[in-house]
Amino acid sequence: MQDQGLARRELIAAGLAGAAVALPPVALAQSGARAPDAPRSAPAAVRAHRVEVPMPHGGVAAGHPLAAMAGTRMLLQGGSAADAAVAAMAVMNVVEPWASSAAGNGFATCLDRKAGTVHSLAFTGGAPGLFDPAVDPAELDSGHKAVTVPGAFGGWIALARRFGRLPLSRLLEPAIGYARDGHPLDASIAMFIRRQQAVLARYPTSAAIFLPGGQPPAPRALFRNLPLARTLQGLADAEASALQAGADRDKALMAAHAHFYTGPVAQEMTRFSQANGGWLRMADMAAYAPLWEAPVSTGYRGLDVYCSPLTSRTGLELCEQLNIVEGWDLSSIAAGDPQLAHCLIEAIKVAKADIYRHAGDPRIVTVPVDMLLSKAFAAKRRAIIDLARAIAFPRGADIARAGDPSLLALADDRSRGGDTTSLSVVDADGNAIAVTTTVGGGFGTSVVMGDTGLLCNNGLRIGSTAPYDGHPNRAAPGKRALLGNGPVIVLDKGRLKLVCGTPGGETIGQTQFQFLVNVIDRGMPIQEAIEAPRFALQADPSFYKAGAAISVQMESRFAPAITQGLSAMGHRLEMVSPFAIGSIQGVLVDGSGARMGGSDPRRMGYAVGY
Template identity: 30%
Template sequence: MYKLKIQKTFAVFLFSISLFSVNASWAIDPKTAAVAMPDKYSAEVAAQILQQGGNAVDAAVASAFVLAVTYPEAGNLGGGGFMTLYAPTLQTYEADTLAVHFLDYREKAPLAATQDMYLDNNKQVIPYKSLVGYQASGVPGTVMGFWQAHQRFGSLSWQQLLQPAIKLAKQGFKVSPQIASRAKWFQEWIANKSPTPLNFKDYFSSLKTGKVFKQPELAQTLTRIANLGAKDFYQGQTAKLLVKQMQKHDGLITLEDLAKYQAVWREPVVGMWKGRTVVSAPPPSSGGIAIVQLLKMKEQLADKLNQALLQGKKAGLSEQTIKTHFYAELEKRVYADRAHYLGDSDFIDVPIKQLISDSYLATRIKTVLFDEISESETMKPGKIESPETTHFSIVDGHGNAVSNTYTLNMPFGSGVVIEGAGFLMNDEMDDFSTKPGVANVFGVVGGTANAIAPEKRMLSSMSPTIVLKDDEVEMVVGTPGGSTIITSVFQTIVNVVEEGMTAQQAVDAPRVHHQLLPKDQIAYNPELPGLVKEELEVMGYTLKKNDYMGDVQLILKTQSGWQAASDNRGEGVSKVFEVKD
């Protein structure tokens, strides 16, 4: 737990009294809750749980297990992720503090993992070995993560929260065109990439648009987890099924790996920006540090950016061209720092406070260019003195908020389904630096700080974020998207605060992305105006239209009330509704 000091006010005192009030009229007054979810099934279940009296964590638990059924390319039992939590009413309330929390349930490297396990005899990376098949998986953290969150903050019973997922696994759900298309693509993509035959087709070839898809083995697994808790997954029948299949195909995960796994409560990254408190993910995520760096550097350069916009207008350049180039300049510096400094803080000393300090960032912006491109080859980390994931956002009727991002890494993970248990395994080992200086599947280069080691958590870009204003939730935001997660969350926050957009406008707006390498390449989605593309190409950029750049789920508090928005790039559903105590 990280306690954020705030000023004692009469309003806070009244609020603390109201939490324990037995006034009958207060008890029946409806409150407002909001959810922004990646599919309609999780949205329905999250809303139901909140309307039944559950809190934000209850809704997160129920919807996460539903997504393991209805969103199998990313929702999961066999993966891991991060949860950022603002919970003023889910703990003993102290009038002079508000509590923010962060739960790291990221996967860990198995005990048998070695630094060079994906290299051949010539120390070259073996293609796809860290992405496909039985040696691509880290020890899963999802079940333990939601179990520990529920044990600390849940109010409804664990068994009750898993019932919707069990029902959907047994009775089936109607397959969307998007899931069917991704499953078909993945089946073809993995066909020739594993020397050991994979069983993905046996389980998921029947994902056809409009058809009802049932998962009886997964229903049995979910029932065991509902009855026995996390113990089943890490020490019980499910653990034995997982390890049996790993041993059969030279996988690395053992019963000892599973029994030793624990999620970790960490201090979130907390940064001040424009009178707001930005709360986000610490290492092993790079997201929180990067987002705070981007926001603060943008603020420090605000006057110079305004000058550049004015000069550009006189020269006939579009505002969007100048801002896109400016974002690229900032992002180069952030990704250089990411590659050098960031990894699992249980294994290396990550200088979080220095990396997000105003003084450090003031040195980073000195070389930002407004009229030309900084050289990627010379972009070094600053000197410090002594794509498949899914996200959901939830706010309950008392203002507690959950921002949760979890993943299998690639769509459908490693292509391995645990036989007899019915769930997919992750391929998160690719998020380590398989070889320092060599890019992973998302094109992100890593360094020795993120080298493979037993029980180490791999670096991530997942960035579940909560923005507080006047000591209350203003935004709950996050997205999938691999390395574009960081820049998507950053631009969404800026769209709201500086561009004055509504929640829906903020998540639907065009986004741009630059990550140091490939050199001078700006990715965009959905489209940029023709003139903007021409101007960026004249500056020296190459442009790439990404088919997919995130699926932002945003909840926003405005003067007129809550707004919830799901990105039009995905198939998400968002709702604002009344709940009663």
């Protein structure tokens, strides 16, 4: 007689798949082949390789386990989501240096639960005032001229001032310890250092940290960054000195800000830049300020989706993609039908064309944001999509604007990629923050700025900026380049539904788009939605140019019926590794209010809740 007991592993698999499981009327087998831990009781496959992490009081999903734990430590000490985010970002600077730095750039999307409002914080520095637009573009990939004004630390202070509770010294304590005493270097970071070895070796300050003894550190070797530890300790000490002198919390935080932007850090960066032919100066540092702005947003299937405004291109891109596919009933398309992927691919093409044509720093150029976000505009753009065939990469929409350049004869300059990291936080009060930070391309400029231990963003490179004269995103002194960073918050009738973000450079908006469709249209639980196979469009020479050759990089876990169907529709496919695109970190809230964290196995991300 067949044993009707339901094995523990089947229960786990069913939970990961988000399936409703009816327990059998008989008790679970306690011994034999059907016992919960018997090898034969394991399911043939599971839909997710990591369990979702319950966060009844709060938690952090971040791009590295030590960062997630550092943020959760702040929550356990009574800190807010902002405190946890700052602590986690500081640790990411130490443990994932190829993608994160206090001297980098980024965006945060923040839910103030009590006020019921969502805010966006841009901590993105622009080109130095001495920047020469005639520079050889190769010098903007790495080196002293590639430096943009450091923005991230200003963002840390802005978050702590507006939404934080704990002193900066406590927020920086985990990062200082890991930088001073060391931590086991993740194998993937060791690989990235080895890949970048030739460039890092050009700069003695970089080689001293990343190539000790002239060689890349081995995986899991104890890795230290003593100059960074001293810099972070100096910032904590500046706050402590101000508090001891009678300053309140806000003024003490601003003392740390001054230490970075007008004091010893700025002075050392300026000295080093000037001595090596760079353009960064004290005036650039002193003039910098992070910006609190209203996020861009759209309604999708009755939910409110909030993302980063310009100078993040991803907020506009994500909203337009959602607006386009809202005209189709995606939930009615079977998971194995290539039509679903086709619809998403074509929406990405159209949105990329529009955003790359029109987006730029809104302080300097006029960008038709309201038009790009409108449902009517999306309907017109949806009409150019053929549901049966892949279209060529289109020209961006014609939107009247003074001084709009002709984009029909653009040069064939190729974009350079970017690297980022992301984290998502919820706290006991229901506040939520998603942050995506970057140093631009891997290791940013690859130049550690003097004795600071800090790498700067190389955000002036082609891709973040347009190489075409007259384009709204052409680099210029003081102008902020576009970032792909676009952390997301989704509300359901004013209540938190989802907070998420991902790294991935050009793939960020594409990854978040597919993830949202998985959650909203396909009803997946968070970990399954994160681990579902993804694709990413690549343009040759770039998304700036109409008619660019589009290839669709597809994770190899896609079913053959899907890839064959897409090929038959005219898509040019390139199969990549099974877990290769993006790294979502997020928290999903269900109808009961239960909060579940998820983290992507594609990198070394981890979620921690309590």
